[in-house]
Amino acid sequence: MAKVWFVGAGPGDPELITLKAQKLIARADAILYAGSLVSIAATQWAKPGCIIQDSKGMTLEEITGWLIQQSTTDDATVIRLQTGDPGLYGALIEMVQPLDKAGIEIGVVPGVTSAMASAAAAVETLTLPELTQTVIFSRVEGRTPMPEGESLAELGQHHCTLCLYLSITLLKKVREDLLTAGWHDDSPIVVVHKASWPDDQQIIHGTLATIKELCKQAGINSQAMIIASPALGARYWPEIKKSRLYDAQFSHRFRKAIKTQE
Ligand code: SAH
Numbered sequence: 001m002a003k004v005w006f007v008g009a010g011p012g013d014p015e016l017i018t019l020k021a022q023k024l025i026a027r028a029d030a031i032l033y034a035g036s037l038v039s040i041a042a043t044q045w046a047k048p049g050c051i052i053q054d055s056k057g058m059t060l061e062e063i064t065g066w067l068i069q070q071s072t073t074d075d076a077t078v079i080r081l082q083t084g085d086p087g088l089y090g091a092l093i094e095m096v097q098p099l100d101k102a103g104i105e106i107g108v109v110p111g112v113t114s115a116m117a118s119a120a121a122a123v124e125t126l127t128l129p130e131l132t133q134t135v136i137f138s139r140v141e142g143r144t145p146m147p148e149g150e151s152l153a154e155l156g157q158h159h160c161t162l163c164l165y166l167s168i169t170l171l172k173k174v175r176e177d178l179l180t181a182g183w184h185d186d187s188p189i190v191v192v193h194k195a196s197w198p199d200d201q202q203i204i205h206g207t208l209a210t211i212k213e214l215c216k217q218a219g220i221n222s223q224a225m226i227i228a229s230p231a232l233g234a235r236y237w238p239e240i241k242k243s244r245l246y247d248a249q250f251s252h253r254f255r256k257a258i259k260t261q262e
Helices: 019-027 060-070 092-101 114-121 152-158 168-180 211-218
Strands: 003-008 030-033 051-054 077-082 105-109 135-139 161-165 188-193 202-207 224-228
Touching (some): 003 019, 114 161, 114 188, 152 161, 152 168, 202 211
Parallel strands (some): 003 105, 030 077
């Protein structure tokens, strides 16, 4: 039976694709990739004769139609190759439902999402003991309305780490909303453009007040992750609260605490 795989290609660097994805690509009969974001390099492992098409310019119906068409051959392995992880802003369910209706078997392979690649590029941690232990993946309201309770002005009130997708052209609103949520104009912000792309990655360090202008100067207006977090820049702090995981006084499943004299 044919099977359609929704495969996360990772954030851009072809070496950040999973082994599972690489193996599937190598045996795929047809690959439809999201051209605007997924580097063609991700298809470099395809076997000769594999049908490879860019989905740039295709509507949802055309995409699902193509996937269904390619699945008519018995035992075909068909791949929809998507940027980052397919479960984040990837229209996954919109594509899965028509395939379910057509009775086609489906699999999903997770990928490294761009928030993680951006944090890695900037050598930032998204969690730091006693400062922030929570990460919110979200976006700011633009043309796509946000569900109730999920506006940045509300989410920002948690003062935890925020990774904002699809929002680089909305930095004015990011600032307004975070100020409403009690953040300050000198709160640090990092923007990473094309995280992990071998030749194009750019990292911009700024504050809530300066980041919009800095991105404008750098010409960044697409494919960028905005990270706002009280943990940003921790690498350069003279002192940080250490994780208890490596604390000699702290027992866990794999290590007994060193007893200290009372
Ligand atoms: N499924 C993808 C997200 C798709 S939405 C994932 O898991 O990463 C597209 C948004 O993702 C862009 O607007 C941008 O905010 C972010 N993005 C994708 N690739 C990126 C990259 N290499 N560097 C920074 N941000 C990226």
